[in-house]
Amino acid sequence: MQPRALVTGASSGLGAEFALQLAADGLSLVLVARDAERLEELAAELRAARGVEVEVLAADLTEAEGLQRVADRLADAARPIDILVNNAGFAVAEPFHASAVDDERRMHELLSWVPLRLAHAALPGMRARGRGGILNVASLAGRLPSGTYAAAKAHVITLSRALHARYRGEGVTVTALLPGFVPTEFHERMGVAPTSVPRQGWADASTVVREGLRALRRRRGLVVSDWRYRIAAPLIPLVPDRIAAGFGLGGRTS
Ligand SMILES: NC(=O)c1ccc[n+]([C@@H]2O[C@H](COP(=O)([O-])OP(=O)(O)OC[C@H]3O[C@@H](n4cnc5c(N)ncnc54)[C@H](OP(=O)(O)O)[C@@H]3O)[C@@H](O)[C@H]2O)c1
DSSP, X not given: OOOEEEEESTTSHHHHHHHHHHHHTTOEEEEEESOHHHHHHHHHHHHHHHOOOEEEEEOOTTSHHHHHHHHHHHHOTTSXXXXXXXXXXXXXXXXXXXXXXXXXXXXXXXIIIHHHHHHHHHHHHHHHHTOEEEEEEOOGGGGSOOSHHHHHHHHHHHHHHHHHHHHGGGTEEEEEEEXXXXXXXXXXXXXXXXXXXXXXXXXXXXXXXXXXXHHHHTTOSEEEESHHHHHHGGGGGGSOHHHHTTSSGGGOOX
């Protein structure tokens, strides 16, 4: 049986790139996001180009029913998932004092609770099979005191490290991927002009995804991507919080 990966947020950006690279490696796929039409288009393209099996699972992961369907799919022992990519995400654009509290809740659920819930669904099967991989798309923002998005990403970094330390010896790798700025639909969906980030600061989506998958294969617990951010990362703790709060999300300081 071909190994199979489930990718959340596969309808655009990094998630679509994960689907492309995993299919190129011969993996069957389960694609998850809200936009069924975009997922079907990508699925057809991957079936035709790569000859892999692709299932489409349209779901809003911030709705209990949608999240349960995806969790059930991950726990289905008859059609095992070898790799879970927790990638779906968005950021609240408004500063904390002005944001809608329901947007904050949905963001926190999607970035913090959903990866935990889906890892919880996938892990028992992976442990029973003695192998599996979970790749959590966090962010370098998770190392910064730059708003509630950063706080949620800090949670998924710690979660990944904890699960990796606990389950690595049983054959299950949990890797946190920490990208910097990547040109996807992310900033546009936030309504933030990405022009405040100098062009040299943008990392290429294909490089970020390749480095994330390589780290997972090499059973690493954490990877910062790309090389520019690997150089910058050790300097972050040296920057005072009031300055570091202005980094991230194209200069927004919530
Ligand atoms: N771009 C960056 O600069 C950057 C940097 C660091 C980390 N990241 C992280 O990378 C991940 C991917 O983001 P991206 O940059 O690729 O942005 P993107 O192009 O906006 O993609 C976000 C994906 O998440 C899905 N999604 C959003 N809300 C969802 C929900 N409620 N239920 C299910 N799926 C949902 C979207 O699909 P639908 O709209 O079809 O649901 C889309 O496929 C996120 O976790 C983000 O925080 C991005």
